[in-house]
Amino acid sequence: MCGITGILALDGGLASREVVEKMNVTIAHRGPDGQGIFMDGPVGLGHRRLSIIDLETGRQPMQSANGHATLVFNGEIYNYPTLRSELAQKGYPFQTHSDTEVILALYQLEGEQGFKKLAGMFAFALWDSQQQRLLLVRDRAGMKPLYYASLNGRFAFASEIKAITAAFPTISELDPSAVNAYFARQYIGGETTIFKEIKKVKPASWLDVRANGATKTTVYWQLQPNRSHHGVSLEEAIHETDQLLGQAVKSHLIADVPVGVFLSGGLDSSTILSYAAENSAQTLHTFSVGFGENSELNETHFAGKLAHHYGTKHHEIHVTEPEVLDCLPEIIAKMDEPLADYAVLPTYVMSRFAAQHVKVVLSGEGADELFGGYKRYEFYALLDRLHVPGLFKNRLPGANVFKSASRKKLLNPDVFIEQHLLPQEQQMRFDKQYFAPAGHLNSMLYTDQRNWLVDDLLMKVDKMGMLASLEARIPFLDHFLLEYVSSLDSQLKVNGRQKKILLRKVAARHLPAEVFNRPKHGFTVPVCDWLRTALRGSFEEVVLGDPTNGAWFNLPQVEALFKAHLNGQNYRLQLWAILVFCLWKRQQTND
Secondary structure (H helix, E strand, O other), X not given: OEEEEEEEEXXXXXXXXXXXXXXXXXXXXXXXXXXXXXEEOOEEEEEEEOOOOOOOOOOOXXXXXXXXXXXXXXXXXXXXXXXXXXXXXXXXXXXXXXXXXXXXXXXXXXXXXXXXXXXXXXXXXXXXXXXXXXXXXXXXXXOOOOEEEEEOOEXXXXXXXXXXXXXXXXXXXXXXXXXXXXXXXXXXXXXXXXXXXOEEOOOOEEEEEEOOOOEEEXXXXXXXXXXXXXXXXXXXXXXXXXXXXXXXXXXXXXXXXXXXXXXXXXXXXXXXXXXXXXHOOOOOEEEEEEEOOOOOOOOHHHHHHHHHHHOOEEEEEEEOHHHHHOOHHHHHXXXXXXXXXXXXXXXXXXXXXXXXXXXXXXXXXXXXXXHOOOOOHHHHHHHHHOXXXXXXXXXXXXXXXOOHHXXXXXXXXXXXXXXXXXXXXXHHHHHHHHOHHXXXXXXXXXXXXXXXXXXXXXXXXXXXXXXXXXXXXXXXXXXXXXXXXXXXXXXXXXXXXXXXHHHHHHHOOOOOHHHHOOOOOOOOOOHHHHOOOOOXXXXXXXXXXXXXXXXXXXXXXXXXXXXXXXXXXXXXXXXXXXXXXXXXXXXXXXX
16 A cells, blocks of 8 residues: 655656655655655656555566566555466566566556456556556546646646645646535545546546647446346345455455454444454454443444454554544645545544554445445335336435535535536436436445545545555455446345345354344544534634635625524534535645
C-alpha cells in the first residue's frame, strides 16, 4: 500500500524533478517506509511506500525486465502468486517476489490487456518509454483513488488531490456542480471533484495519455445486468457464496507483515473474522473502539466475545468526546474534498489505533451494497416481488442531505444548480437504467456500488486509513464475488423486512449463534448533541462568523436552521455538511 504521483510534459519539454518531489511530500503519510523518484525526459514518477509484500526488494518505481516500462503502484494484487508462476513459465525473468513486478511482467508479455487478469485493489501508473505513453489504471470496484489534471502543457496524476495542487498551485476554482452534489448527497460522485480542473480516473478503467496530449479512456470490466443465475436455489447460492467469500478472505490475508481485522461485533466484520480465523496460519489481531461508557454507543463487549471465540489478539479502546473531536482539524486538513459522512471520525480513530499494532486490516465495507443491507432496499425488493414493470425514475439511493427545494434556499443563487442537471445525478440515473434488466433491487444495489460505495464509503476508508499509514482491505468487493452475487435474484437478498438473507445464511455456517443473532449497531457519533454543545462555538465562528461564506450560502437561512436545531429540531446531517464544507474551505485558504 502506497501513494503515487507523477507528471508528464505535453509540450515537448522535460518533467521537473522538483515538482515530483513536492508532490511526494504531500502524501508522505501514505508511505512512511520509503520513497522513490524516476525521471525520463517528459515524465517524472513518484512513489511513497508502506512495506507489506516483499519488504526487501519491492521498492518503487520499478522497471520491467526489458527496461521499457516503469511502474508506480498503490494497492495489492491478491492473485499475484498464481500470475507470477504462469508468467515465469512463459519466460519472464523475475528479480523480486513483489506483486508490483507481476504487473510489469503482464505488460511486457501481454500489453495492457494483461491488466484484466489482475484481482485486487489498485491504482497504478505505467510509463512506456518506447511508445511514449502513460497508463493510469484503477481497480474494478474503485477501492483505490486516482486523480489527474492537465494545465499549461503539463499532465499530473496522484493518489490524492493535494499532490496535484502542489504541482499546479494555481488550481483553486471550485466546481459548482460538485458543491451542489455534495449538499445533495454528502459526497461528490462520478469523475468530478470539488476542483473544476481535477478529475478522477473511473473505476475499472485505464486512461491512456500520450506525450502529445492525446488521451483515451478504456473500461476493462463491467458488471453485466444479466439473469444468468435466475432461478438458482437458496441452498445453491449459499454454497457458492460460501466458497467465493472464503477464497476472497484467504487471498486478502497475503502479507509479509501481521494482519488485523476491524471488528464491530456486527454481521459484516464478524463474518470476515470467521473466514480469516479459519484461513490464517498466524494469530490475528482484532480492533474495536467504543465511545465512552454509554451503552447505546458502545458495542465493544460483543466484539470482545467474538475475539475470544476465535482466539485473536484483541485490542480495544474507549475514547472520549474530546478525543474524537480533537481529530477533526487533522482530518479536515488532510481531506482532499469535503465529505459529510461523520463516520470519518470513528474510522480515523480506529485506523490510528490499529496502526500502532499492524499495517494491514480487513474491513467489512461493501456487504450492505452487495447483499442488500439498508432499509431502503425493502421497497425495491417489494417491487420485484409484485413484478412491477419499469423504473421509479424519481427515486435514487443516497443520503439526501438537502432536497432540491431546500438546497435552493440554502445556496447562493449563483451557485445553485437543479438536481436533474447535475452530472453526478445523471450518472446515477444511467447506472440505474443500465442495470434495470436485473430487476429493481439489483439495479439499486448496482447504483449504490457505483456511487455511494465508491465515493463515500471507500473514499472514507482509504483516506482515513492512509492518514494513519494503515492499509484497509475489503474482501466483500472481490470481483468474483461481485459478479456472482450481483446476478442472483433479489429474493435471495431481501424479502419483506428480512435483509441480507444470503449473507446471513452463509454466516450462520461459521459464526456462533449469540453473535449471529444480535442486531447491528456499530459506532454511533452523537453529532446531533455536539452541535448544541461541543461544536456550537465552532459552528458560530467558522460558519456564521465568516462573511465570505455568503459567496456560497444564504447565511440567514443557515442561521435559521441552526437556531431550529438548538431549539430541539434535528438538522444534524445538514448542519454537519455545512460545517465540514466551511472548515475545509478555510483550510484551503490557510494553505
